[in-house]
Amino acid sequence: MALLSHRPEESGEVERKVFDGEIVDEAPTDTVRVDEVRVDAPEVLDDTGSWVARRRALLADAPPIIPPYLRTREQLEETARWAVAYYAHVGAFHATRSPFYMLRLMARSPRGAGRLIGRWVAWVADAQAAPVHAKVAASGDVQAWLVLSREHSRRVKPRRITSAVVAVPVALAMLTAVLVMPAWVSGLGVWLLLCLLGLAGGDPDRPLIARYVAAQLQRPLASPEIEAALEAIGIKGKVDFVEQIAVDGPGWRAELDLPPGVLAERLLDKRKELAGAMRRPLQCVWPSVGSEHPSRAVLWVAKRDPRTIKRAWPLLADGQADMYAAFPFGVTPRGETVPLTLIGTNVLIGGVMGSGKTSAVLVIALAGALDPTCQLWLFELKGSGDMESVQPVAHRYVQGDDDEHCHAALDAMYALEAELKRRKKIVAALPVEDVPTGRKVTRALADKYPHLDLDPILAIFDEVHTVFEHPEVGKEAAEVAGRLIRKARAYGIILVLTTQKPDGDSIPKMVSDNAIVRFCLAITGHIANDLVLGTGMYKRGIRANIFEPAEGDDPKDSGTGWLTRSATSAKIVRAYFIGQADARAVGRRALALRTAAGTLTGEAAGRTVEPVVRETIADHLHAVWPEGADRVHSHRLVEALAAYRPELYAPWLEEDDPAARSTTLAAALKPHRIPTHQLTIRDCCGGAKGVRHQDLPPAKTPADDDE
Numbered sequence: 075m076a077l078l079s080h081r082p083e084e085s086g087e088v089e090r091k092v093f094d095g096e097i098v099d100e101a102p103t104d105t106v107r108v109d110e111v112r113v114d115a116p117e118v119l120d121d122t123g124s125w126v127a128r129r130r131a132l133l134a135d136a137p138p139i140i141p142p143y144l145r146t147r148e149q150l151e152e153t154a155r156w157a158v159a160y161y162a163h164v165g166a167f168h169a170t171r172s173p174f175y176m177l178r179l180m181a182r183s184p185r186g187a188g189r190l191i192g193r194w195v196a197w198v199a200d201a202q203a204a205p206v207h208a209k210v211a212a213s214g215d216v217q218a219w220l221v222l223s224r225e226h227s228r229r230v231k232p233r234r235i236t237s238a239v240v241a242v243p244v245a246l247a248m249l250t251a252v253l254v255m256p257a258w259v260s261g262l263g264v265w266l267l268l269c270l271l272g273l274a275g276g277d278p279d280r281p282l283i284a285r286y287v288a289a290q291l292q293r294p295l296a297s298p299e300i301e302a303a304l305e306a307i308g309i310k311g312k313v314d315f316v317e318q319i320a321v322d323g324p325g326w327r328a329e330l331d332l333p334p335g336v337l338a339e340r341l342l343d344k345r346k347e348l349a350g351a352m353r354r355p356l357q358c359v360w361p362s363v364g365s366e367h368p369s370r371a372v373l374w375v376a377k378r379d380p381r382t383i384k385r386a387w388p389l390l391a392d393g394q395a396d397m398y399a400a401f402p403f404g405v406t407p408r409g410e411t412v413p414l415t416l417i418g419t420n421v422l423i424g425g426v427m428g429s430g431k432t433s434a435v436l437v438i439a440l441a442g443a444l445d446p447t448c449q450l451w452l453f454e455l456k457g458s459g460d461m462e463s464v465q466p467v468a469h470r471y472v473q474g475d476d477d478e479h480c481h482a483a484l485d486a487m488y489a490l491e492a493e494l495k496r497r498k499k500i501v502a503a504l505p506v507e508d509v510p511t512g513r514k515v516t517r518a519l520a521d522k523y524p525h526l527d528l529d530p531i532l533a534i535f536d537e538v539h540t541v542f543e544h545p546e547v548g549k550e551a552a553e554v555a556g557r558l559i560r561k562a563r564a565y566g567i568i569l570v571l572t573t574q575k576p577d578g579d580s581i582p583k584m585v586s587d588n589a590i591v592r593f594c595l596a597i598t599g600h601i602a603n604d605l606v607l608g609t610g611m612y613k614r615g616i617r618a619n620i621f622e623p624a625e626g627d628d629p630k631d632s633g634t635g636w637l638t639r640s641a642t643s644a645k646i647v648r649a650y651f652i653g654q655a656d657a658r659a660v661g662r663r664a665l666a667l668r669t670a671a672g673t674l675t676g677e678a679a680g681r682t683v684e685p686v687v688r689e690t691i692a693d694h695l696h697a698v699w700p701e702g703a704d705r706v707h708s709h710r711l712v713e714a715l716a717a718y719r720p721e722l723y724a725p726w727l728e729e730d731d732p733a734a735r736s737t738t739l740a741a742a743l744k745p746h747r748i749p750t751h752q753l754t755i756r757d758c759c760g761g762a763k764g765v766r767h768q769d770l771p772p773a774k775t776p777a778d779d780d781e
C-alpha cells in the first residue's frame with residue numbers, strides 16, 4: 075500500500091503524497107481509473123496569483139492524459155491477468171454447479187406454472203377491482219354498483235376473447251409440435267418451458283444461483299459506498315472527492331476532503347466501524363490522514379483480504395542474510411516487501427498480547443542466524459520456547475522469566491557493555507583511512523581485521539519489561555540498557571527489545587527516547603503509542619490502536635504495525651509469519667552454515683558463559699570511601715557518588731532533603747545486602763543514616779571503564 079510520502083528526497087525536493095497512512099519515498103505510478111465518480115474540479119483559490127499562475131497550478135495537478143496503465147506494460151499485464159483469473163474462476167465455479175441450478179429450476183417449475191396461471195386468471199377476471207366491488211356492494215349504492223358492473227364487463231370481455239384467441243392456437247401448436255417433431259426437439263421444448271416456469275417460480279430468499287461469496291475478492295470501491303459508510307459512522311455533510319477513485323496496486327485508493335470541521339484522524343479511530351459500514355473485512359480497509367490539510371483523508375481498500383494471501387519469508391527455503399545489509403522483514407498491505415537494515419541501529423517493538431511481537435522478533439532472530447558472522451544473544455524472557463529454533467546457533471540463550479533469568483539478562487547487558495568498550499578502544503586506535511565514514515564498526519573493518527572480533531552482535535531481549543520490572547535488578551538493568559542503547563549501535567551491537575507493556579515503568583525513558591527502529595503493533599491508547607513510536611506520533615495520525623490483536627484462531631491484524639525509522643518515516647507493515655516448524659528448519663540451515671564457516675561461538679560452540687566482572691554500587695562505594703573511615707553518612711556518600719559517576723547518581727541530588735537521599739541510597743544498597751544504620755559521627759553532622767565499612771563486600775577488580 076502506498077501511503078503518505080512527505081520525506082524530503084535526496085535532491086532536496088519535498089513532495090508530499092499521501093496514500094493510506096504509509097510514508098513512502100515515491101508516489102505510485104500504477105493507477106488505473108475504474109470508477110465513474112463525481113469529481114469536483116480542484117478549487118482555484120483567489121490568492122494563488124494571476125490567471126496564468128492559477129492555470130499552471132491546475133495543470134501541475136492535472137491527471138495524465140494517457141492513463142498510466144497504458145504506459146506501463148507490467149501494470150496492464152497484471153490487471154489483465156487478474157481479470158482473466160477472476161472471470162475464469164467465477165465461470166468455473168458456476169459451470170460446476172450448473173446441474174444443481176437445472177434441478178432447482180425443474181423443482182420450481184410447478185410453482186412457476188401456478189403463479190403464471192394465477193396471474194392470468196386474476197387479469198382475466200380483473201381481480202384488482204374486486205375490493206372496490208366489495209366496498210360498493212356493502213354500501214348498498216345501486217347506482218354505483220350498476221356503473222361498476224358495466225365497467226367490469228367492458229374491461230373483462232376483451233381479455234377473455236384475447237385469452238381464448240391466444241391460448242387455443244398456442245395449445246394446439248404445442249400439441250402438434252409434440253406429435254410431429256422428433257422426440258429430442260419436443261424434449262428440448264418441454265425442458266425450455268419447464269426452465270421458464272422454474273424462473274417464474276423463484277424464491278427471493280433462496281437464490282437459484284449460489285452467490286459467489288469470497289472474502290478475498292472485493293467489489294470495486296465506489297464513491298456512494300464511501301459516502302454512505304461515512305454517514306453511518308456519524309460523519310455527516312458533503313464529502314468532496316479530490317480525484318477519481320483509482321486502482322492503486324492491489325487495491326483502490328480514494329482521496330477525499332471530509333465535511334468542514336471533521337478531522338481525517340477520526341477515520342483512524344473509527345477504522346473498525348468504517349470497515350463494518352462498508353461491509354468489508356477489517357484488514358482490507360486502511361484510512362490515513364492526507365497531507366494537504368487535516369480534513370484530507372486517503373482511503374485505501376484492498377482488492378483481496380490480505381489474510382488470505384500467504385507470503386512466505388523469502389529466506390525460508392534458501393539464501394543467507396547479511397546483518398550489515400537489508401533482509402526481508404515484512405510486507406505492506408499493498409504487498410510490497412519491506413526490507414530492514416539493522417546495523418547502526420537498535421529496535422524497540424511494542425504491542426499488547428497477541429499482537430505478534432514474538433513472531434516479528436523471530437524474523438529478526440532468524441535473519442541474524444542466517445548471517446554466519448553474526449553473534450546471537452537471545453533472551454526469551456517470556457519462557458514460551460518460541461525462539462528455541464535459534465538456540466542451536468546462539469552465542470547466549472536464556473529462556474524463562476524467573477529471578478535467575480533476569481539476573482542472566484542483566485549480566486548479559488554488562489557483558490555487552492564491556493564488549494562495547496573493548497570495540498570502542500580498538501576503533502579509536504585505528505588509522506583514519508580504516509574508518510573513512512567515522513569511528514564505527516563496518517563490514518569492511520570486520521573483514522579486514524578478523525582477529526579483532528568486530529562482527530555484528532544481535533542481542534534480543536524479548537519481553538524486556540520482565541527485567542526492568544524486577545525488584546532486584548530492574549533499576550540497574552534500566553541504567554545499563556540506557557547506556558547501551560545510546561552507544562552500542564556504532565560498534566556493531568544491535569539491541570532489539572520487545573515489550574507487551576509499553577509504559578513508563580516497564581520501558582525506561584532513556585531506552586524509549588533512544589530507540590531508532592520502532593515497530594508498534596496493536597496497542598491501546600496514545601501513551602503506549604508514543605512510548606513505542608516516539609512523542610507526537612499519535613497526534614500526527616501514526617496510531618497503532620487501529621490494529622486488532624489476534625483473537626483465538628483469527629490472527630486479525632497480528633504481526634501488523636507501524637514501522638518507523640525516523641520521525642518522518644512511517645509505514646504500515648505486516649511482519650512475515652514463520653511457523654515453528656519452518657523456523658526450526660531455518661535454524662538447522664543456520665547451524666549448517668555456521669558449522670561450515672567455523673563461526674559457532676559461545677554456547678553454540680559448547681562453551682560455558684562466564685559471568686562478567688562488573689561494577690556495582692558496592693564497587694563505587696569502595697572507590698569514593700574516605701581512607702581510614704569506618705562509617706560514613708548516607709547523604710555524604712550520595713554526594714560523593716554523584717561526583718564520581720554523575721551519569722548514574724546525579725539524579726539522586728535532585729532530592730534536596732538529605733533524609734530522602736539517604737532513603738534512595740538504602741534502596742539501591744538493599745539488593746546488594748548492604749544495610750544502612752542510624753549512625754552518630756561526631757566530626758560530621760551528628761546523627762543520621764549511614765553505611766559501615768565492615769558491611770561492604772570485599773573490593774573486586776572493576777570492569778574496564780573509559781567513560
Ligand SMILES: Nc1ncnc2c1ncn2[C@@H]1O[C@H](COP(=O)(O)OP(=O)(O)OP(=O)(O)O)[C@@H](O)[C@H]1O
Nearest residue numbers: 427428429430431432433624629632633649650651
Ligand atoms: N505476521 C503474522 N501473520 C499472521 N499471523 C500472525 C502474525 N504474527 C502473529 N500471528 C498470529 O498471532 C498469534 C500471536 O502472535 P505472537 O505470539 O507473536 O504475539 P505476541 O504479541 O508475542 O503475544 P504474547 O505477548 O501473548 O506472547 C500467533 O500465534 C499467530 O497465529
